[in-house]
Amino acid sequence: MSDETLDVLIAVYLIPDLAKEDFDALVKLIEDKTVASDGVVLVHKDADGVVHVSETGDHLGRKGVKVGGGVGLVLGLFAPPLLAATAVGGAVGGLVGKFARKRVAAGIGDKMDDALPPGSAGLISVYDHANADIVDKTLANAIRTSTAQIDNASAEELKAGLEQAGSGLAG
């Protein structure tokens, strides 16, 4: 991780496949190294309330360097009860990277699970604050976004940032 200020962003969507469009667009920016990101995750709760982690972007790692096995940020962001409901639940363990483990400690997964109504989606990303404008424009289909800034990607900072961002979605 760099020493730059990071943005923690939560975006919520009424229409899951539009969330996927935004997710894909953001991942492409990360692949193109236009956006420096520590990861992006998309979570979709289907009409029956079953949670699906549709895609992950953590495999890209920072600045496009591919690290880990592809589910790091997801595993980090979502606590075991939620993961158990996902297709990748059984993959916990060896695939968890260092950064992801910090996010596990942050324990915000259940909150996201509770926050998503059936038939909706949420996207969480951590990226350099300098990329804020382009990320904002990329997530055009979100019905609400909220960001918080943190100084580093420690579990504590991340937890505080996500809580702050989450509170910005209320009302």
Added chain:
Amino acid sequence: MPAEPIDRTVLPIRRPPFGGAVKRTLAGSVPDWNQAMHVQPPEGAPNVLLVLVDDAGFGNPSTFGGAISTPNYTRMANDGLRYNRFHVTAVCSPTRAALLTGRNQHRVGYGLVSEFSGPFPGYNATIPRDCATLPRILQENGYMTGAFGKWHLTPDNQQGAAGPFNRWPTGLGFDYFWGFLGGEAGQYDPLITENQKTIGVPSGSDDKPYYFPDDMADKTIEWLHRIRSQDSQTPWFAYVATGCSHAPHHVPREWSDKYRGRFDEGWDVMREQTFARQKELGVVPTGTELTDRDEAFESWDSLDETNRRLYARQMEIYAGYSENCDWNIGRIIDAVEAMGELDNTVVIWIWGDNGASMEGTLTGTFNEMTTLNGIPLTAEQQMGLIFKHGGLEAWGGELMEPHYSCGWALASNTPFQWGKQVASHLGGTRNPMVVRYPTAVTDPGGLRSHFTHVIDIAPTVLELAGIPHPTQVDGIEQEPLHGFTFADSLSSASAPERHTQQYFEAVGNRAMYKDGWWLAQRIPRIPWQLDPEVLRKFGAGWDPDTDPAELYYLPDDFSQANDLADQYPEKVAELQALFWEEAERYNVLPLLGGLSSFYGIVPPIPNESKFTYRGPMENIAAGVIPHIYNHSYTISADLIVPEGGAEGVIVAAFDHLGGFGLFVQDGKLIHHYSMLGVLEYTQESDRPLPSGDVTVEMVFAADAPKPATGGEVTLLVNGKRVGGGRMENTVPARFSGYAGMDIGCDNGLVVHRSYADKAPFRFTGTIKHVVFDIDPDLSEADAQTLNEHAAQALAAHGANA
């Protein structure tokens, strides 16, 4: 029955003179069995099934080219007749009043709706005794009469146990009523009234939620079976007024899912497609033009993808809701057929009491009450609240009370302009009607284009039944019917058109029709705007004749697409003058009489400020729940809490999308207040409730007596403060259009979802009484100000109901 003809012009029909002889004993006495007989309708009088759908447009049912599948409506039309120039009043109660009395709505006190009894004859929401209703006339002539579904003709503040009951359905000519008294109901959680008692919110079964439209059909069928088990001969009159398709738009997913993706191309395309089908079916004449979309409505192309998807789902729900309505009416018709009576039944089925409703505003809304409380929400706010209340999948479900975007309403009213409330244009006033009566109809599947109006139903039914309109009822001279029979049009497309002149007025929007010409004067107000700022311009200094005038010649212009006002100024002037004559004759004046509270004419300050509920009491109707709005108030309760504690609801009013409750959970006293599901406040005691005799209080100290005031809540137990908190905004006008209040439990949708799985969450201790004290020690000036606001709120709600 007596040999001589019965005089049916004076009601009730007098018992015939005794034709026998009476001696001191039975020996030698001559009986006359006519003394023990009841009046029978004329020989051959048919049954009548009158169906009225709510808040729907000319372009909704597939029977008239719409996108919503209505096979039962089509079946009736193919066996009977489509009427494509049938008209209503543009607002709910007024259409019902006109339908059931055969008189113009203002003449019977219904210039606006039953929520607001105003101080002028045309707006007092009180059907006068010199205008006896059609069901009363049929009842007095021997018919068995039943009403099912929506009523909306009992003033709001008369819907409680104290009545009075003479404007309830059973006071206006129905032997039996089952349904809801107000202007709307949740289809999953209606507060049901049967005859003269509000009996509660039904529960579902087999893990399925209760669904009102299904039950309404069942109850209608059950009534038909029950009366026929006793009396196989006497004709019946069944008035079935559906809650569909008024908001909240509620329907199980198996109905709405049929329409997945069907509206993805948007309302502009839906208009075009509907119009094409209408031309193909011939329900609009060749040469008809599709009217332009007014700039008040958004174009579909201007919307982003999220909005398009959201709005498309709104229409899918509405369509499924409407198709279910058709299915349920079809079940009633099937039952009549199975009884062998369909061919002796006049089926009159009107698809809409007014045009489709635009009260969802541009965005549609997760909770229709936000609009009615004057709380504008942006598209972003709406989407956030939809997300909060269950997401798009919850639209149409039990936990939301939604209304679609006005764009869909416009499309529903294809090919016309505007919609509900807008009496100046056909979008608000022209609705489909189908009549089936094989005895009279000689060309099944035919089309009739006679100018007909809702006040024509009563004279037509009376003619088909062979019953004269009475000159006297209960000793009171009767106002002649204002409508005209169209009975002969059933058998002849060339029957004369009798209804050649008709005024229209609703919320200031007005029209004058005469001999094909139609003058339209819409007040310059978007129909979903009712805030004081907008209405102020129609106060002092307003000259209605300066409102923009449009002129149409309907024989050449079915849809009102070509404004001829500039070409025929003399015709405009002539029709304007005629409108004022008619307006004076039928109590339309003063214009906006139903909104008089917005212009300084407010009702007397109520003298009831303390309401005591002794012991548990359930299903208190919305209109008679204490008005806690916009000022300080106290709710207190004297309880007996058993050793070991108690839990459950002390008082709960309305539901989680607007409501308040005081309850005990986990030993703590909790007050919860939902500001229409937009904001929510909860205060909790800091200690468990003691056992024994306990007095609990919730005191709301308002910042100021003003609309939507904030204030401080204090919870007290035996006089000691145990908790509290601030409520920044409160509901200014009305929590719910239909939900009720319970003491000792929470029926229907609950106020606080934390105890939903324990609903109705009955209080396990004893409630001695609950007292509402809504006298906030106001100054006279403040009291007057609040009273004015309360009256405005009722009027505004009424305009939209």
